[in-house]
Amino acid sequence: MEEIKTSGPCLANIAVLGGGPMGIFLSTYLSPKTEDLYLWYDDRKRAEKIEKGRIASLLEDSITLPENVRVTSEFGFLKKGSWILIIAVPSRLMEGILEELIKVLDKDVPHFIFTFTKGILSVSTRRKTNCITYSEYIEKLSLASGFTSLEYTAVNGPNLLGELKREHHSFYCLASSGSKSIEIFESLFNGSKHHTKSYEDLNGLELFGAMKNPIAIACGIASGIPECGSNFEGELISLGYSEIVLLLETLEIPTRPVQEYGLADLISSCTSRYSRNKAYGHRFVRKLISGEDQPNLIERIELFFNPAEFIQKEVSQSESHVEGAFVLSSIIALAEEKKVEIPLYNTLFQILTRRVSPTELIRFVSKSTSDEVRHISKTATKRSGMGMTSGKKFQQALGKNVLRQVNGHPGMTDRVIKQSTLIVKSLKKRYEEAQESNDITDLLQIPKEIQLWKEVEKNFQEKGSKDLSRILDFYVSEIADDYKPFLRDTLIHLIAPTRFIFSGFKSGAGLPKIGGCIKEIKALASRYDILYTPTHRSHLDSVEVAFGLKWLGLPVPRYAADKKVMATPGLASILKSLGAYMVDRKRNRNILYLECLTQYSTMMLEAGIPTLVYPEGTRSRTGGIIPIKTGILSTSVEAYKHTGSEVIVVPIALSYENVPEDEEFCGSDKKPGFRDFFYKRTEVYMDLCEPIPVSKYIHEEDPTGSIGFEITQGWKKYRRILPNQLLARLLVESGTETPISFLELKAMIKEAVLTKKGNYLARDPDEILNKGTKVLKQRRMISVENGLVKVLDPNLIQYYANMCTDEIP
Incomplete structure (x- = not known):
């Protein structure tokens, strides 16, 4: 075993934090300076093994630890007395160690901290404290805790461990928050081959x-x-x-x-x-x-x-x-x-x-070194190779990401655990409702979820444990898709002609009619990650988008499907194999579940998998555009921040001549059935709006708010104003109680087209009047007698009128 030569006077209460190569060297070198030197190591089992065997690794050698070096993984020894602490831990541990030191050290006596660790505070800590360096952070923590004297010193080189071990000349550049630290350091490292220089700029040196x-x-x-x-x-x-x-x-x-x-x-x-x-x-x-x-x-x-x-x-x-x-x-x-x-x-x-x-x-x-551009773009192109991978493959990584997010936000774990009692109470009520409605999925899943939340609560109360891994695994498994590309492509090719046949071979029945910025989106989709953000009017939206994108040759996204749509485990399995991931809107107050959803969508984008989200959050019950939930858009911002790869947000305006669920939205007890989604659907238009690069807004104070505004503007600009919608709007404006003549309606149509901006499907007044009247009559929303139009269903007329009443940019 190699022995390391040391020399110098004896000092009390010295501890080296860090059991890696530098920590081993420092503890061995400094052991003659004190009666007992503590060597702290973050791995308990490793610390116990080294303490028992007295053998440690130092680069390529094994050395015998001096008898007075006591190896531990606890901080209890620091509670009493004044300490000289030498820190040589990996930078990833540094923040936690500084926080722990503030908790255990006696704040009424002086302490001296010397750190060989080089690093910068994490993003979350920087935002929380407005500090960048470790010295700024420990100063803030010590002031808040009332320490009377705590000096912090950063130690830079050149002092490579390989040369320190071989007793070569080494140099220490020091910057300290106090004056006494420099004297202490020089007494610790006082050999003829150790050279010390001190500087005032602590932050710069760090x-x-x-x-x-x-x-x-x-x-x-x-x-x-x-x-x-x-x-x-x-x-x-x-x-x-x-x-x-x-x-x-x-x-x-x-x-x-x-x-x-x-x-x-x-x-x-x-x-x-x-x-x-x-x-x-x-x-x-x-x-x-x-x-x-x-x-x-x-x-x-x-x-x-x-x-x-x-x-x-x-x-x-x-x-x-x-x-x-x-x-x-x-x-x-x-x-x-x-x-x-x-x-x-x-x-x-x-x-x-x-x-x-x-x-x-x-x-x-x-x-x-040439006259060309001297920087590379921070906005990288898309990454390929994972686009066909199922969400099931991502479950382990998703769980890690969620735990990282939860643990990275101060107090978030406690808030999650605090929710457990309310969640269990809510789940029990929901289980009773599932028994009444015979909801098979809830009847199978809710008892498991209740049991897992009870375990979380019990473990916290009895052991103080904050382990969320089992309930997290439950949510991750429920959410994740099981995408099978062959099955989805086969179904798209089968269902589109089937819809066309069932509709009586009507134009536009098999696929939506497509318009907008098609060429531009195609060019961008080959290079960048894509987040599709359609308007949400019907359960058919995801189907229409999938069919339209497949027809265009654009990447078909993974998409969210409401748990209600996945009515049984069998249907859920089929939809998941088509690329759907499950969303349970009844858990809209469950912090842990919402974090799982956010991370799932983010991770899809990070993997280069095109994703679809509905910024409105739910189907519009009014027919008009409803306020965007910008939290849903955070996935695009987070994906960009994590990967540096550009994310292109593509708003999609879906315009329905007839929405299968319109009667349900207008207060009718009748719920749409399978036939409604085939026969009530007539023409659907899908327009790709102008693409929105996330990098354009990433440095704004509220990037998701800005992106959300641009999405709404795009929807308003590109959505089609169909004849039946415009006619419904004019009927509402003229008053639905009194019949109106064709002549008056035609004049109103002509004025509207001339004076009000909009992406009109048709601009000829006669064409709009004829087609709009035909559609509204077929749905029995109006009647026509002797050249007069009478409103029969004011609620439905108002619903379709709302589709073109928003202010157009």
């Missing part, structure tokens, strides 16, 4: 320390590409340094000191054979070239849904803490928030998530 690591990974990737050598790596370092400086300048951090505390650290991390970040980049590209690193289906799913997490998981499988991979997505998110172009970081992210080849670095550097 950010630079985090941002230089991904550049080292890029250099490692370049070192594995045969045609790239030291010249190329030198250019990468230069480009990376300029992007770091640009972001620091935008954050109003002085950049002149960076040359002193940053350049040496950047150069050594990018060029040394001991650099863990560079070594990771080199291994990554060699595995790709050799074919060893081909992601399996589950890994491909993770890559699509959460590429940042995939990178972190991949890195976590090695013993080395490759901080550049962990911090990369946070750096990109911060730059996007500040509207700063950092194309090298974006290119590196694209490479690590397998979206582009490592040789993209060559293209990037070549362009960056």
